[in-house]
Amino acid sequence: MAGSRKQFRIGGRTLAVSNLDKVLYPETGTTKADVMHYYLAVAEVLLPQLTSRPVTRKRWVDGVVTEKKPGQVFYAKDLEDSAPDWIPTGKIAHKTTTNHYPLAEDEAVLAWFAQVAALELHTPQWRFGANGQPRNPDRLVLDLDPGEGAGLPECAEVAGWCREILEDMGMPAHPVTSGSKGIHLYAALDGKHNSETISQVARELARALEADHPDEVVSSMKRSARAGKVFLDWSQNNSSKTTVSPYSLRGRTRPTVAAPRTWEELAGPDLRHLEYTEVLERVAEGLDPLEPLREQAPDRLATYRSMRDPAKTAEPVPMGRPSTSNAQPIFVIQEHHARRLHWDFRLEHDGVLVSWAVPKGPPLDPELNRLAVQTEDHPLEYATFEGTITKGEYGAGEVSIWDSGTIELEKWREGKEVIAVLHGRPDGGLGGAPRRFALIHAPGMGEDKHWLLKYMKDQPDNASRRPVAPDPLSASFTVADLPSAMLATPGTPADVRLGVQDGETWDYEMKWDGYRIIAGVGGGAVVLASRNGHDYTDLFPPAAELVDLLPDGAILDGELVALDDRGRPDFGLLQAAAKGEVGEVTLRYMVFDILQLGAPGAADASPQLRTPYRQRRALLREVLAEGEHVTVPPAHTGSLAQAEKVSRELGLEGVVAKRADSTYLPGKRGRAWLKLKTQLHQEVVVIGARHGKGGRAGGIGSLLVAVPDESGGLRYAGRVGTGFTAAQLRDIEQVLRRIERKTPPVDDVPEADQSDAWFVTPKLVAEVSLAGRTREGRVRQAVWRGWREDKHPEEVRWEV
Structure with missing residues (x-):
C-alpha cells in the first residue's frame, strides 16, 4: 500500500490511511500498520488514561532515529490541519498563543495518531470539564529517572520507598515502567486540590526521601547531582507539564511501551522495559494494573432515590x-x-x-x-x-x-x-x-x-435558531445526522398494572426479533443506522422505497426483520442474510415511530421528539403508506393480556409497553417504555469454549458465557451447547480463536467447566433462548440464537 490511501471504518468513523507498510522502527521492522494495530488493540485500557485530557503528540514522520538512520521528530500541540473534522479538541490559552489539542475520546482518534506517526502520547494530570475548562488534577505522578550509573533496579527500590509514603497518606501507588529509562508512579486524587497544591506535596515527598536516602535519591533539577542516584522528578504535577501516557509507545530504537506493572513485577530480578507485543499479550489476558485509576462516576441519583x-x-x-x-x-x-x-x-x-x-x-x-x-x-x-x-x-x-x-x-x-x-x-x-x-x-x-x-x-x-433535530438535507443523510434510538427498560406485567391503577394509559407493540434501525430520508436517498450508530444502509437496499413513501427530512424508528416460510421473524435467518450466507430472504422494515417529518419544499423539518407517543403513532399511520418492504404494524390499545396473547400466537419474543404520553428521548433508557417477554431470550457475553467430544471431537463442544451483574462486573452464567449447526460451530471457532487468551476473564468458572476449556477476551455478545435462570444465576437449557453484533458487552444485563 505504499503511497496509496484507503478508507477504513473504525468505531463508526471513516478514516483515510496511507503507507501502512512504512517502517517506523527500523531495528525491528515495525510498520505503521503494526502501530495502528497496537493502539486499536489496547484502546480499552489506553482510552481511560487519555479521555478528556489534551494530547501532545511526539511524531516521527520518517521513523525513529537511529545511528544508521537519521530522522525528524517534533512535538505537536495543535490538531493537524489534515485531521478529520470529527476529532474533538480542547482549547488552552498559553502566554503568547492559544492551542487546540486533540481529545482522544474513541478508538478512531487513536488510529489517526498512528496514521501521522504520533508514537508518543503525552498528557497532563488533569482533564477538561464539561464546560471546556481544566479541572483540578485527578492523579499525582512521580517520575523516577536514573542518573548515570543507576538503572531500573535502583528505580524500583526508590519506587518502593515512595509507595510506603503514599500509602501512609491513603494514596495507593501504581507503577509504570516508562519504556525509556525509569519508572513512573501514579496515585489517584479526589480532585479537590489544584495543581499548585499537588506539586507542593510531591516536592515535599521528594525532599523527604532525599533526606532519608541521600546516597540514592536526589530531588534537585541539577543534572550534575544525579550521577549514581535516582532523580525523583516531582515537577510533572505542574498544570503546564505533561507525562507520557501509560500504554503509549516510545520513540526508542525498539518499540517499547510505558507499561503499567504490578508491584510483584517490580520486585523481580529480571525487571526490564516491555515491548508492544508483550503488552498486547498482557491486555489480551485482561491484565490492566492501572484499572483502579479509571475514572469512576458517582451515583448522582442516590439522593433522589433516598427521598422517594x-x-x-x-x-x-x-x-x-x-x-x-x-x-x-x-x-x-x-x-x-x-x-x-x-x-x-x-x-x-x-x-x-x-x-x-x-x-x-x-x-x-x-x-x-x-x-x-x-x-x-x-x-x-x-x-x-x-x-x-x-x-x-x-x-x-x-x-x-x-x-x-x-x-x-x-x-x-x-x-x-x-x-x-x-x-x-x-x-x-x-x-x-x-x-x-x-x-x-x-x-x-x-x-x-x-x-x-x-x-x-x-x-x-x-x-x-437551531432545530432540535437534524435539518432535512438537500443531500442524503449520514449516520452521524441521525439521533440515537430510545431504549426500553426490562419490566414485568405488574409494572404496567401498577401504572394503569395510577391512571396511566399504555399502548403495546410487538417485540420484533431483529435489528433496531433508525432510518433517515433525504435528497432522494435513505440511510440506515443501528442502535449503536453503525451504518446498516447496505444491509437492506429495499429501504430505498421510503423515498417514494415519505417527504425529505423524515426520520423513522423501527426493526429490520427476516421472515421465515411461515411469515414469522427469524433472528438466525436475519444474521445469515446479513453475512450473505443464504440466498433470497424476505426482509421487512417494521416501522413503529416517527421522530421527524419533513414537508415537501419546506424550509425546515417538523421534529416530533416532544410529541406524545400516541400522537406520533397516529401521525406515522397518516403519513407512511404500506410499501412492498416497509410496513407499519399496529399498536395495541387494549389490555396487556390481549397484546401478550397476540405475541404468543405470532411466536414472538414479547411485547413493548409504551406510555401513551411519553416523549422520545434519543439514546436514553427510561420507565416510560417497558419490554415484557413472553419467550425467554437472554443476551450473553462469550468468554470461552469447551472442547468437543464424539461427533464434535476436534472442534467446539459448547460455549461458556457470562452476564454482567448490576455493578457491571462479569459473572459466569453457564454453558450453551445446542442450537448450532456444524457450519456455525466452525465459524464460531474461527472467530473466537482470534481473541483467545490464556486465563478465564472471570474468576467464578467452576473447576469442572474449566478442565477442558479455552478462553477468549470478553468482547463478543450473543443471544440465547432458555428455559429460565437457575438458583446459582446460570442459564437453564440455553439454545444458541446467534451473534448480536449490534450490542456491546457493557449493555448486557440479566433479563430473566
Missing part, C-alpha cells in the same frame, strides 16, 4: 445509575403546585437533570433576577413526568410541564455558572422562541444552594 418510595410516589424512580449518550441534551420546566407554588427548572448534564426550584418562575425580562434554589439531581425520565405526587410524600402536589425541549450549552462551570440556550415547544411557556438563560451561584444570598436565574440581555435571533 417507588411504591408510593407516581414519580419515576429508576434503580440503575444514570447513563450518558451523544444525543442533544434536554430541559424541562415544570409548574409544581406543592405546599408553595414554584417552577422546577431542570437541565440535562452528565446523565441527569440538574434541578433548581424557582419560586416566582423563569424570568423573561433581562431586568429581572429570580432566586433559584438548587435541589437534588433528577433522572432523565422526569422530563416527561406530569401528575399528582401523593399527599405525605416529598413534593406532594400537582406537577405539569410548563415547557420542554433541547438545550445548547454554552458554559458549565461546576458549582459556579451555567449559560444555556433553551429551545422549547411552540406552545410552551417560553413562547416558542429560543431563550438564553444564565444561572449564577450566589451563596451570599443566605445559603450555599442559592443561585440567581437571569434572562440574558443578549438573546438569540429567532431567524438563526
Whole structure:
C-alpha cells in the first residue's frame, strides 16, 4: 500500500490511511500498520488514561532515529490541519498563543495518531470539564529517572520507598515502567486540590526521601547531582507539564511501551522495559494494573432515590445509575403546585437533570433576577413526568410541564455558572422562541444552594435558531445526522398494572426479533443506522422505497426483520442474510415511530421528539403508506393480556409497553417504555469454549458465557451447547480463536467447566433462548440464537 490511501471504518468513523507498510522502527521492522494495530488493540485500557485530557503528540514522520538512520521528530500541540473534522479538541490559552489539542475520546482518534506517526502520547494530570475548562488534577505522578550509573533496579527500590509514603497518606501507588529509562508512579486524587497544591506535596515527598536516602535519591533539577542516584522528578504535577501516557509507545530504537506493572513485577530480578507485543499479550489476558485509576462516576441519583418510595410516589424512580449518550441534551420546566407554588427548572448534564426550584418562575425580562434554589439531581425520565405526587410524600402536589425541549450549552462551570440556550415547544411557556438563560451561584444570598436565574440581555435571533433535530438535507443523510434510538427498560406485567391503577394509559407493540434501525430520508436517498450508530444502509437496499413513501427530512424508528416460510421473524435467518450466507430472504422494515417529518419544499423539518407517543403513532399511520418492504404494524390499545396473547400466537419474543404520553428521548433508557417477554431470550457475553467430544471431537463442544451483574462486573452464567449447526460451530471457532487468551476473564468458572476449556477476551455478545435462570444465576437449557453484533458487552444485563 505504499503511497496509496484507503478508507477504513473504525468505531463508526471513516478514516483515510496511507503507507501502512512504512517502517517506523527500523531495528525491528515495525510498520505503521503494526502501530495502528497496537493502539486499536489496547484502546480499552489506553482510552481511560487519555479521555478528556489534551494530547501532545511526539511524531516521527520518517521513523525513529537511529545511528544508521537519521530522522525528524517534533512535538505537536495543535490538531493537524489534515485531521478529520470529527476529532474533538480542547482549547488552552498559553502566554503568547492559544492551542487546540486533540481529545482522544474513541478508538478512531487513536488510529489517526498512528496514521501521522504520533508514537508518543503525552498528557497532563488533569482533564477538561464539561464546560471546556481544566479541572483540578485527578492523579499525582512521580517520575523516577536514573542518573548515570543507576538503572531500573535502583528505580524500583526508590519506587518502593515512595509507595510506603503514599500509602501512609491513603494514596495507593501504581507503577509504570516508562519504556525509556525509569519508572513512573501514579496515585489517584479526589480532585479537590489544584495543581499548585499537588506539586507542593510531591516536592515535599521528594525532599523527604532525599533526606532519608541521600546516597540514592536526589530531588534537585541539577543534572550534575544525579550521577549514581535516582532523580525523583516531582515537577510533572505542574498544570503546564505533561507525562507520557501509560500504554503509549516510545520513540526508542525498539518499540517499547510505558507499561503499567504490578508491584510483584517490580520486585523481580529480571525487571526490564516491555515491548508492544508483550503488552498486547498482557491486555489480551485482561491484565490492566492501572484499572483502579479509571475514572469512576458517582451515583448522582442516590439522593433522589433516598427521598422517594417507588411504591408510593407516581414519580419515576429508576434503580440503575444514570447513563450518558451523544444525543442533544434536554430541559424541562415544570409548574409544581406543592405546599408553595414554584417552577422546577431542570437541565440535562452528565446523565441527569440538574434541578433548581424557582419560586416566582423563569424570568423573561433581562431586568429581572429570580432566586433559584438548587435541589437534588433528577433522572432523565422526569422530563416527561406530569401528575399528582401523593399527599405525605416529598413534593406532594400537582406537577405539569410548563415547557420542554433541547438545550445548547454554552458554559458549565461546576458549582459556579451555567449559560444555556433553551429551545422549547411552540406552545410552551417560553413562547416558542429560543431563550438564553444564565444561572449564577450566589451563596451570599443566605445559603450555599442559592443561585440567581437571569434572562440574558443578549438573546438569540429567532431567524438563526437551531432545530432540535437534524435539518432535512438537500443531500442524503449520514449516520452521524441521525439521533440515537430510545431504549426500553426490562419490566414485568405488574409494572404496567401498577401504572394503569395510577391512571396511566399504555399502548403495546410487538417485540420484533431483529435489528433496531433508525432510518433517515433525504435528497432522494435513505440511510440506515443501528442502535449503536453503525451504518446498516447496505444491509437492506429495499429501504430505498421510503423515498417514494415519505417527504425529505423524515426520520423513522423501527426493526429490520427476516421472515421465515411461515411469515414469522427469524433472528438466525436475519444474521445469515446479513453475512450473505443464504440466498433470497424476505426482509421487512417494521416501522413503529416517527421522530421527524419533513414537508415537501419546506424550509425546515417538523421534529416530533416532544410529541406524545400516541400522537406520533397516529401521525406515522397518516403519513407512511404500506410499501412492498416497509410496513407499519399496529399498536395495541387494549389490555396487556390481549397484546401478550397476540405475541404468543405470532411466536414472538414479547411485547413493548409504551406510555401513551411519553416523549422520545434519543439514546436514553427510561420507565416510560417497558419490554415484557413472553419467550425467554437472554443476551450473553462469550468468554470461552469447551472442547468437543464424539461427533464434535476436534472442534467446539459448547460455549461458556457470562452476564454482567448490576455493578457491571462479569459473572459466569453457564454453558450453551445446542442450537448450532456444524457450519456455525466452525465459524464460531474461527472467530473466537482470534481473541483467545490464556486465563478465564472471570474468576467464578467452576473447576469442572474449566478442565477442558479455552478462553477468549470478553468482547463478543450473543443471544440465547432458555428455559429460565437457575438458583446459582446460570442459564437453564440455553439454545444458541446467534451473534448480536449490534450490542456491546457493557449493555448486557440479566433479563430473566
